[in-house]
Amino acid sequence: MTQHIGSIALVVKDYDEAINFYTQKLGFILLEDTLLSEDKRWVVVAPQGAKETSLLLAKAASPEQENSIGNQTGGRVFLFLHTDNFWQDYNKMIANGVEFLESPRQESYGTVAVFKDLYGNKWDLLERIK
Secondary structure, X not given: OOOOOOEEEEEEOOHHXXXXXHHHXXXXXXXXXXXXXXXXXXXXXXXXXXXXXXXXXXXXXXXXXXXXXXXXXXXXXXXXXXXXXXXXXXXXXXXXXXXXXXXXXXXXXXXEEEEEOOOOOEXXXXXXXX
Protein backbone atom coordinates (compact mmCIF):
# COMPACT_ATOMS: atom_id res chain seq x y z
CA MET A 1 0.00 0.00 0.00
CA THR A 2 1.23 3.50 -0.83
CA GLN A 3 -0.10 6.60 0.90
CA HIS A 4 0.78 10.28 1.05
CA ILE A 5 -0.71 13.46 2.44
CA GLY A 6 -2.53 15.14 -0.41
CA SER A 7 -3.66 18.46 1.06
CA ILE A 8 -3.51 20.25 4.37
CA ALA A 9 -6.46 22.51 5.19
CA LEU A 10 -5.44 26.01 6.23
CA VAL A 11 -8.22 28.18 7.67
CA VAL A 12 -8.17 31.67 6.13
CA LYS A 13 -10.22 34.87 6.46
CA ASP A 14 -10.59 35.53 2.76
CA TYR A 15 -9.88 33.39 -0.29
CA ASP A 16 -8.51 36.15 -2.51
CA GLU A 17 -6.16 37.70 0.06
CA ALA A 18 -4.83 34.22 0.89
CA ILE A 19 -4.33 33.39 -2.80
CA ASN A 20 -2.49 36.69 -3.25
CA PHE A 21 -0.17 36.03 -0.31
CA TYR A 22 0.72 32.49 -1.27
CA THR A 23 1.16 33.16 -5.00
CA GLN A 24 2.69 36.65 -4.88
CA LYS A 25 4.71 36.63 -1.64
CA LEU A 26 5.76 32.96 -1.48
CA GLY A 27 5.68 32.14 -5.21
CA PHE A 28 3.24 29.24 -4.89
CA ILE A 29 1.12 28.08 -7.83
CA LEU A 30 -2.67 28.29 -7.80
CA LEU A 31 -3.68 24.74 -8.71
CA GLU A 32 -7.45 25.06 -8.39
CA ASP A 33 -10.10 27.66 -7.59
CA THR A 34 -13.56 26.14 -8.01
CA LEU A 35 -16.80 27.75 -6.83
CA LEU A 36 -18.75 25.24 -4.72
CA SER A 37 -21.53 27.51 -3.45
CA GLU A 38 -22.23 31.18 -2.93
CA ASP A 39 -19.86 31.25 0.08
CA LYS A 40 -17.52 28.33 -0.50
CA ARG A 41 -14.67 27.67 -2.93
CA TRP A 42 -12.22 24.82 -3.37
CA VAL A 43 -8.90 26.65 -3.47
CA VAL A 44 -5.63 24.72 -3.68
CA VAL A 45 -2.11 26.17 -3.81
CA ALA A 46 1.30 24.51 -3.72
CA PRO A 47 4.96 25.48 -3.85
CA GLN A 48 6.71 25.44 -7.21
CA GLY A 49 7.70 21.87 -7.99
CA ALA A 50 5.55 20.25 -5.29
CA LYS A 51 4.66 16.71 -6.29
CA GLU A 52 2.15 15.52 -3.68
CA THR A 53 1.27 17.89 -0.83
CA SER A 54 -0.70 21.10 -1.30
CA LEU A 55 -2.60 23.60 0.83
CA LEU A 56 -6.38 23.73 0.73
CA LEU A 57 -7.29 27.32 1.61
CA ALA A 58 -10.50 26.96 3.62
CA LYS A 59 -12.42 30.12 4.47
CA ALA A 60 -13.60 30.17 8.07
CA ALA A 61 -17.31 29.39 8.22
CA SER A 62 -18.00 29.77 11.96
CA PRO A 63 -16.81 31.81 14.94
CA GLU A 64 -14.88 28.76 16.19
CA GLN A 65 -13.03 28.48 12.87
CA GLU A 66 -12.38 32.24 12.82
CA ASN A 67 -10.73 31.93 16.24
CA SER A 68 -8.23 29.41 14.84
CA ILE A 69 -7.05 31.64 11.98
CA GLY A 70 -3.35 32.25 12.45
CA ASN A 71 -3.05 29.89 15.37
CA GLN A 72 -3.91 26.43 14.11
CA THR A 73 -1.14 24.82 16.17
CA GLY A 74 -1.22 26.78 19.41
CA GLY A 75 1.69 29.03 18.46
CA ARG A 76 4.08 26.30 17.28
CA VAL A 77 5.61 26.17 13.82
CA PHE A 78 2.80 24.77 11.66
CA LEU A 79 4.27 24.07 8.23
CA PHE A 80 7.73 23.40 6.84
CA LEU A 81 8.63 24.83 3.44
CA HIS A 82 11.60 22.86 2.15
CA THR A 83 13.84 24.45 -0.44
CA ASP A 84 16.95 23.50 -2.37
CA ASN A 85 18.24 27.11 -2.24
CA PHE A 86 17.63 28.69 1.15
CA TRP A 87 19.33 32.01 0.52
CA GLN A 88 17.66 32.62 -2.83
CA ASP A 89 14.21 31.93 -1.38
CA TYR A 90 14.92 33.80 1.86
CA ASN A 91 16.08 36.93 0.00
CA LYS A 92 13.12 36.79 -2.40
CA MET A 93 10.67 36.41 0.48
CA ILE A 94 12.26 39.33 2.35
CA ALA A 95 11.99 41.45 -0.83
CA ASN A 96 8.31 40.44 -1.09
CA GLY A 97 7.62 41.64 2.46
CA VAL A 98 7.42 38.28 4.23
CA GLU A 99 8.05 38.71 7.96
CA PHE A 100 10.75 36.50 9.45
CA LEU A 101 10.71 36.09 13.22
CA GLU A 102 14.40 35.30 13.50
CA SER A 103 17.64 35.46 11.61
CA PRO A 104 18.57 32.38 9.57
CA ARG A 105 20.52 29.83 11.53
CA GLN A 106 22.54 26.73 10.78
CA GLU A 107 21.36 23.59 12.56
CA SER A 108 22.67 20.03 12.37
CA TYR A 109 19.89 19.22 9.88
CA GLY A 110 20.19 22.33 7.69
CA THR A 111 19.65 26.08 7.32
CA VAL A 112 16.37 27.34 8.77
CA ALA A 113 14.43 30.47 9.69
CA VAL A 114 10.89 30.93 11.00
CA PHE A 115 8.49 33.21 9.13
CA LYS A 116 4.83 34.13 9.45
CA ASP A 117 2.11 33.89 6.85
CA LEU A 118 -0.42 36.69 6.42
CA TYR A 119 -2.46 35.46 9.39
CA GLY A 120 0.40 34.76 11.77
CA ASN A 121 0.83 31.01 11.32
CA LYS A 122 4.48 30.11 11.82
CA TRP A 123 6.41 28.33 9.09
CA ASP A 124 9.98 27.08 8.80
CA LEU A 125 11.88 27.85 5.61
CA LEU A 126 14.31 24.97 5.55
CA GLU A 127 17.12 23.72 3.35
CA ARG A 128 18.06 20.29 4.64
CA ILE A 129 21.62 19.06 4.57
CA LYS A 130 21.94 16.41 1.90
